[in-house]
Amino acid sequence: MVRFSGEFEEICAKKFEPDSKIGILSSVSPDGYPHLSLITSIGVKTKKTLMWGQFSRGLSKTYLADNPKTGFLVVSPDQYWWTGKALHAGSVVKGEDFEYFNNKPLFRYNSYCGFGAVHYGEIKEVSAGEKLPLPRILLGSVTSALLKKGAAKYCLQAASGGDRPAKKIPPYGLKLCSNLACLKFIAWVDTDGFPRIIPALQGLPLDADNLVFSASPYGELLKTIPPQAKAAVFLANLALESLLLQGRWLPLNRHGRFRGGIFAADKVYNSMLPLNRYIYPPEELPRVYG
Structure with a gap:
């Protein structure tokens, strides 16, 4: 704790x-x-x-x-x-x-x-x-991988109107997140209005719209995130390549036990210089006249 x-x-x-x-x-x-x-x-x-x-x-x-x-x-x-x-x-x-x-x-x-x-x-x-519990993080990554099949079914059931996925997360974001050495942090707004951030290195991409997180190693904190709460996931590697995802948190429960959750991306923000801006939804660039 x-x-x-x-x-x-x-x-x-x-x-x-x-x-x-x-x-x-x-x-x-x-x-x-x-x-x-x-x-x-x-x-x-x-x-x-x-x-x-x-x-x-x-x-x-x-x-x-x-x-x-x-x-x-x-x-x-x-x-x-x-x-x-x-x-x-x-x-x-x-x-x-x-x-x-x-x-x-x-x-x-x-x-x-x-x-x-x-x-x-x-x-x-x-x-x-x-101390970051590296063995538990590795176990959490394995568990996240095992959760992916069930999480995919959950996402299909949660989708409204049969809309096709928008594929919001770009390919380099998926590659970044798939790397076990990628640093991942999840944040949400707590009941007092302050953001709370915790390490979530166990997360893995489910598809180009969703990430899946097992409950290990900080399930007691992940469990406090309300269903459908607005959340964010920050991805970074040691070369300081980074990406910010903003979306909603969907907890995964089975027989009343907390197993982890799905982060469903709504927006994607390029957090790297020289141009910090949203890349999904795409921003309309101003027209330049010669």
Whole structure:
């Protein structure tokens, strides 16, 4: 069982320092979906304050202006992870923290761009550090593969009007998700309005519209996601290729026992620079006249 408290552990400041860690921040879009961004600069200011550097400006910064409730997740290089909730508490464009981020070795000699701002979050909840249970994750991947046949039947029964699948997830997204080394994180909006993020490395593509997740290793948290809740899945590999899927959560139960769930994609967002935008539904590009 994941344990939560109202402040960071002493060890977090040190564990969050390396730029090689994985940092995920979630805001909430106006239509209620979690919006996840890869922000490896996440760090600890104080036991009750989160901070992160803004390298580029995307939709998450726009959403934070309207809704300051955020969720975050950090995976350290030694495979410990933390998740929590924070209230966005503003940003600065100069000062000690601004200099700290821009003087990091990775950015100090960056000739084209540095951090444009430093943001702060007031901690509302943070988990204790836990080691990723790799054997249970591997078992969960095997179980996800075994669930695929039954999950496919469930998806066909759930489809309305006999519509053909839209094939929303692009081929490179399916390839990314199929790789067992792909990092996968699932998020949903909790009952208090804050996004919650957990690792979900066991997920596998069911088809070009759905992913399937077994209950291992964090079934007790997956079980708290309400049926048909708006959710998001963030996919990334160690080359920092990533993709954001937004959709709905469909729990899989058998004889009253929770077995996992299906994530049914509604929207697909390219989270990589230089062009962050939705690729499904496709956006109509403005016409350019010569």
